[in-house]
Amino acid sequence: MGLGLATGMEFYTFDSVNLVLTDLTGTLGVSADEASWILTVYSCALFLGVPISIWMAGHFGYKRFLLGTVVAFAATSIGCSLAPDLDIMLFWRALQGLAAAGLVMWWRASVYLLMPKPQRSPSLMRISTMLYLSSAAGLLASGYITDHANWRLIFLPNLLYAAGALWLIARHFPNQPKPSAERLVSADWPGIVLLAIALIALQVILNRGEIDDWFGSAHLRILGFVGAGALILFIAWQMSAANRTPLLWLELMRDRNVLSSALLGVLTGMILSGSVFVLPEFLRNVASKTYSATQTGQIMCVYALTAAAIRPLMVGFIARVGQRKAIAFALVMLIMSMLIFNRLLTTGTPGWYFALPLVLYAFCLSPLLPAVGSGTVARIDQNKLLDGVSLYMTFRQFGASLGVALLTILISHRETLHSARLFDHVRHDNDVTRTWLSTVSGTLTTHGGYTPLEAQQASVRMLAEQGAHQAAAYAYADAFAFMAVVGIVALCLLPIVPPTPVQKK
Template sequence: MELPQNSLVEYGARRVIITITAIFCALLEIVDTTIVNVALNDMRGNMGATLSEIGWVITAYAIGNVIIVPMTSWLAQQFGRRNYFAVSIIIFTVSSFLCGNASTMWELVLFRFIQGLGGGALLVTSQTIITESYPPEKRGMAQAIYGLGVIIGPTLGPPLGGYIVDNFSWPYIFYINIPIGVIATLLTLQFVRSPKYGEKKSASEIDWFGIIFLALGVGSLQFVLERGQEDDWFNDTTILLLTVTAVLAFFFFIWRELVYKNPIVELRVMKNGNLRVGTLLSFLLGFGLYGSTFIIPLYTQSTLGWTATQSGMLMIPAALTTAFMMPIIGKLLEKGVPQPYLIAFGMLLFFVYSFWGYKIITPDTGADAFFWMLIVRGVGMGMLFIPITALSLSTLKGQQIGQGAAFTGMMRQLGGSFGVALITTFIARRNESHRSDLVSKLDTNNPDVINRINSMANGFMSKGMDSKAALGTAYRAMDYNVGKQAVVMSYMEVFLYLGVLFLICIPLMLLVKSNKQKGKLDASAMH
């Protein structure tokens, strides 16, 4: 038996404490996905690792994350939600300490994987705990509060990481998790309550094959997405082997879950039309959210020469705009504005942001040019996140809500991984293509090209170089300029195609039926 619907609703100071605890846990998890990006160079130097080895610090965390998310509903039933949540925080906190103290590269990778296993549970379970602590009529607002952590987290990571690396040393990006983790554990044990579940499954009833197939499938897929471009995709034996493993593992996983009486993941919940649409939209949201959070720092640092802290700070006004929008969207949902209309408008704003990016980026775009474009992104993200979550869960009841939340959480993570993998590959391929096009137009018999080279050579000679060295430097400078222009053209296309992707999804939103209950969510058994 489960508790009646309103029995987990909290009031007053108790609800405030539970909400703050859950948001901090969600933030801890998400900030840690991006905070290490700016510290990779320092880690590489300390560990004596290669560029491809240090990439594992990100990959291992993502694999641990994606494996555990679909299992959260089942694990919460097995051990009780409060216990499971508290243990996840402890695993995350202890592994953060171990990451900071790692002395070798592969120690760090192992501890990051364990940290990912602890962190994956924090996200979905935080959403469940916040939603259940509010009465049904305030659940649109509960989603808004949770959304703050999910949207702001990826943006906070780079500037916070940049500040810590510039002023302290890289282990402190892990150590800052420890005091928050200790406080969150104590507050969870004191204040968070669990629904009453049915009988626990005995060891013989546990879906061990389901767990193995799921871990193999999502682990292999995540590896392929994270490492594919660097390892030349299917020309690499490991990537090819893991792709085949992922396909077979997913096939057997789906078959197992549909025939086993106690499945680890309840796939039958996907019969719900709104959840199917919401799952696809969550994938698209992850693609846009993580994809755009990935390309802007990459462009500003690699092409414009900004520091990690500068490019991180650029994203903060957009994050604050999203934070400002969240409660407004929550109120609109409570007043009965249909979720598909809000999602369609959010997609339109994301298209405007992307098209704006396509128009303004050059080899020397100034910081001011990004401001309003990123504000539009902030508003658009606010209008996408809460309505998508509300739409996904709006026609589910009881335990199905926890299972639905796990699906949307996993798809958002996978969407982000697909986004980053596709964007990285696309930039590399288009960069080569644009470069060869530009070089083919540089005819050394063209008077304009000759004059440009000569004027650059004269400039270098005026600084004391001899004529031969000056001419060589001029050719290298021209080559650098061509390379830079090719990269910018590739980024322009990424912005354009990201925008078009969101634009073509707008008509589909008008075919979706919205929840008629004024944005209320029956989240009585989200796990």
């Protein structure tokens, strides 16, 4: 319960910030592209913090580390709520991501360390159900708080989560001895620095590429060389015999289970971050009926509540059909969900139409995460469990940070493309366009009190706005098609997943 409350705080915050991103842009006075950094900076810090958390837990002790990360996440939540501008918000979000790394890493790792093997799946199931309920709470509560008070208050429920988690962990989490292994006590500072350089370079390129003409820009080319060099040096250093305390135990990638889980983890991270990022942005910014934060949260919570309801059934389902078939089923559900989103997405689509693809998305998440995660540690030694979980979570968080950045780029690029194509057909010499403008101008002149010149100018503005909304709708639909492609790519990786024994009837 304590682990569930601690990690539920992170799930609550992730969905809450994603939901109210539109309100943050207005208050902080930034564009939508700049606001996306609030998500990507957090994801990048979380990605960097996952492997570091193993060393920190070994250095400070497991229980003390868990208590410290809960306090740190709650403190950074207060910092986010008080941030006066984007720069300060990004600072607190980076610290919050580092704190969140310990939560998302150690709730799973603690179960593997503390529970006997037969009890791991039921324990993971109970905590996962709590996490989905926390996501639903974040979507419902943050939407209501934003509409009836202020978005800054959405971070305050984290203090309640933190209080309950601290009390339960302090009382019931067993005191584990510090590990004697040098690599779990000492820090791999060269590895940390190299990984940070590679990650920062990649994220800057992804976020500035569309604006600065990608590698046509000299500073982006330099960043590309620096990032690639840092990544190569990081891999070489992790594999080097001279490195006695590697940040990531890449030797485990020779195990087929770990390799398949790591590769699928990247795509799983993209699915997790990307799929729930696009729909709230569309509903709040593009749909012709502007949805409030409360209404958007009510629509989005369908997936979280469905996932919480069916998650208990997944333990028996995965045991009966095996890991590979469970992943295949989940990916088929994902592809169907994203393709339905792609077909349904128009500026006038009623919100309740999205219930079916959201339910299908829940049927993807519930079996996918436990099936891929459990495969990581299926056949590795007990003393390597932490390293296996760290590898999987690191790759998954890399995919999460990559997913939001790629979708932001894709939407911007496709919106420009669709605008060019759309307005190429909307010209004054087009009979349909002239008829539409004449009808709207006449209506505004007759019923709106406009002069003929004002009515003509207003009708042109209305046409431009309608065209921009249509182009944006096409771009968001393309984003869902992209996520379906991610699911197909993941499906193609299934042959590398080793078959697992299934329960007899």
